Amino acid sequence: MDKAASLVADVLAFIAMDGCTDDQFDQLALRLFAHQLESNAPFRSFCLRRGATLRNVKSWRDIPAVPIDAFKAMELRSQPASPDERVFMTSGTTGRAARGRHFHPKLKVYDLSMQRHFAQRFMRGDKRMPMGILFPDEQAMPNSSLAHYLALARSQFGTPDSRYYLTPQGIDVPGLCAALDNAERTAQPFALLGASFSLVHVMDALREQGRRFQLPAGSRILDTGGYKGQSRELPLEEFYAGLSQTFGVPRALCINMYGMTELSTQFYDAGNATIPSVKSGPHWIRSRLVEPLSGRDVAAGERGILVHCDLANYNSVTTILTEDVGLWADGGFLLLGRAEGAAAKGCSLAVEEFVKASAT
Numbered sequence: 147m148d149k150a151a152s153l154v155a156d157v158l159a160f161i162a163m164d165g166c167t168d169d170q171f172d173q174l175a176l177r178l179f180a181h182q183l184e185s186n187a188p189f190r191s192f193c194l195r196r197g198a199t200l201r202n203v204k205s206w207r208d209i210p211a212v213p214i215d216a217f218k219a220m221e222l223r224s225q226p227a228s229p230d231e232r233v234f235m236t237s238g239t240t241g242r243a244a245r246g247r248h249f250h251p252k253l254k255v256y257d258l259s260m261q262r263h264f265a266q267r268f269m270r271g272d273k274r275m276p277m278g279i280l281f282p283d284e285q286a287m288p289n290s291s292l293a294h295y296l297a298l299a300r301s302q303f304g305t306p307d308s309r310y311y312l313t314p315q316g317i318d319v320p321g322l323c324a325a326l327d328n329a330e331r332t333a334q335p336f337a338l339l340g341a342s343f344s345l346v347h348v349m350d351a352l353r354e355q356g357r358r359f360q361l362p363a364g365s366r367i368l369d370t371g372g373y374k375g376q377s378r379e380l381p382l383e384e385f386y387a388g389l390s391q392t393f394g395v396p397r398a399l400c401i402n403m404y405g406m407t408e409l410s411t412q413f414y415d416a417g418n419a420t421i422p423s424v425k426s427g428p429h430w431i432r433s434r435l436v437e438p439l440s441g442r443d444v445a446a447g448e449r450g451i452l453v454h455c456d457l458a459n460y461n462s463v464t465t466i467l468t469e470d471v472g473l474w475a476d477g478g479f480l481l482l483g484r485a486e487g488a489a490a491k492g493c494s495l496a497v498e499e500f501v502k503a504s505a506t
Contacts, residue, residue, distance in 0.1 A: 150225060153181055154255060157430075157460050161258050166429045174457055175206035178464050185224035188216070188500075189463050195503035206432060211441060211453040211467040213496040214408045217246030220501075222462045225251045234291035236407045248291070248407050251461055256291075256410045259458040260298050263428045267414040268368055268401055269303055272335075275364075277308035278325055280317065280340025280348065291407045292370065296339055299368075304337075312344060319351045326359045326393070335364030338393065341371045346380060349392050360394035367395050370403040386418040404481055408466050410458035413478075426478030430457040433479060435472050438493045449473050451485055451493065469493050 160166065160174055180200055183190050189212065193199070198210045216222065217236070232253055236246035250256055269275075279296050287293040300308045311322045329336035338345075345367070352358065367389055380388065390397045398417035404425050405412035411431045415423035427433070435450030436443055444450035452472040455465045471489065472479040485493050 150181070150185075153177065154252075154460055157255055157457060158258055160457060161255070161262055161428075161430050163429070171429070171432065171457070172205045175209065175455060175464060176203065178457060178460060179203055179209050181460075182224050182463055186222060186463065188220050188222060192500050192503040195499075206455045206465070207434065207443075209455060209465040211434075211436070211465045212463045213438075213467045213493060213500055214246065214406065214469065215493075215497040216500045217248060217408050217462075218244040219497070221247065221249065223249045224461050225249075232294075233289055234294070234407050235289040237290075246407055248410075248462055250410075253294070255458050255460055256294075257298060259411045259428075259430065260295055261302055263412060263414070264299060264303065266428070267416075268299075268337075268366065268403075272303075272364070274303055274305050275335055275337050276325070276329065277304035277337045277339060278322055279308070279310045280312050280338065280344035281310070282312055283310050286314070291405070292341070295405070295412070299339060312340070317344065317347055317351065319348070319355075322348065323352075323357065326361065329361055329365065330359060333362045335362050335366070337366050337368070338395075339368040339370075342369045342385070343371070345369055345389065346385070349388050352392055358392055358394070364399075365393070365395050366399040366401060367393065368401050368403055370405065382418070382421045386421065406468070408459075408462070409454060409456045411456045415478075422480045422482065424475045424478040425481055427454075431455065433472075435474065435479070436467070438467060438485070438489060439495050439499075441467075446474075449482060451489055452479065452481075467493065467496055 156174065183193055183200065192212065193210050196210045198208065203209055228251055232250045234248045234250065277300055279300055281296050282293055284293045284297050311318045326336065386397050386400050389395065389400045397419045400418045402415050402418060402423060403412050411427060413425040413427045415425050432455050434443055434453040436453050438451045449471050452468045452470045453465060454468065457464060469485045471482040471485055473482055
């Protein structure tokens with residue numbers, strides 16, 4: 147087994163564990179840092195410019211955070227391109243706008259990361275349940291990490307009658323209503339999963355028809371992503387109140403997933419009975435709150451830009467600087483929106499620094 151394959155095997159074994167110590171997390175993070183420093187040329191240039199070496203990077207907190215827009219500027223990969231690799235791309239128009247790309251030589255690390263955490267945070271001990279998916283499938287969107295994520299949810303945790311209700315012609319509202327009617331009639335819990343904007347469209351369509359449902363106890367809803375101009379935007383309070391009223395699902399079982407193309411691991415909350423909800427991740431991802439340009443941690447109690455160190459990101463870079471503002475809370479962090487003003491400028495300058503460093 148070569149060095150890269152051995153490292154992947156160790157990442158899989160780490161994800162399969164039930165937890166880890168700080169020292170165990172650091173050991174694997176530093177191994178991945180060494181591997182990416184050696185094999186990922188743009189990342190190596192960035193680290194050298196920042197003075198980050200194997201000698202002075204002593205914990206995961208010391209690993210330089212790569213701004214997410216760097217995924218648009220260049221290929222961040224440790225293994226060479228291969229015909230069977232999967233490439234997940236950030237959303238964007240098909241015009242001149244660049245799209246970030248995340249290269250996965252194999253999906254077994256991404257898949258195990260998704261399944262382990264999804265089972266704990268969304269399924270909550272249930273093995274399988276009927277699912278309705280409000281998002282295009284992988285055939286329609288082969289470069290969407292969310293399409294793959296939802297396909298995994300359906301194949302690994304859905305019953306055989308689980309299906310997609312978003313087609314090229316739009317949302318199949320009659321088909322979805324039939325499934326929801328069946329769930330009410332059979333008293334079998336039902337899971338509705340999709341992008342936030344799709345759920346808004348469904349709520350609007352059902353409101354026009356004067357329809358509401360009272361799904362059986364144990365039913366749950368997963369929403370993910372923002373609106374991105376694809377539906378009317380709703381304040382969080384109105385959104386989750388609407389979900390609960392329309393489908394009869396308690397807000398404590400209306401769960402939000404926070405993820406991004408540049409990561410291989412997702413964060414979840416414990417429902418949205420109160421908002422903003424606290425997000426947290428599994429043992430193989432850790433987060434910081436930083437001032438974006440300097441990379442220094444913000445003072446306790448202050449807002450900062452989220453940095454995530456994801457050990458499932460074995461091929462790209464483990465540590466990324468997002469453009470999301472966060473605040474520490476008991477058990478995790480609050481997600482407070484996108485960077486604005488000085489913080490947004492700091493994120494932009496961080497990207498410029500990365501590109502400049504990689505070009506030298």
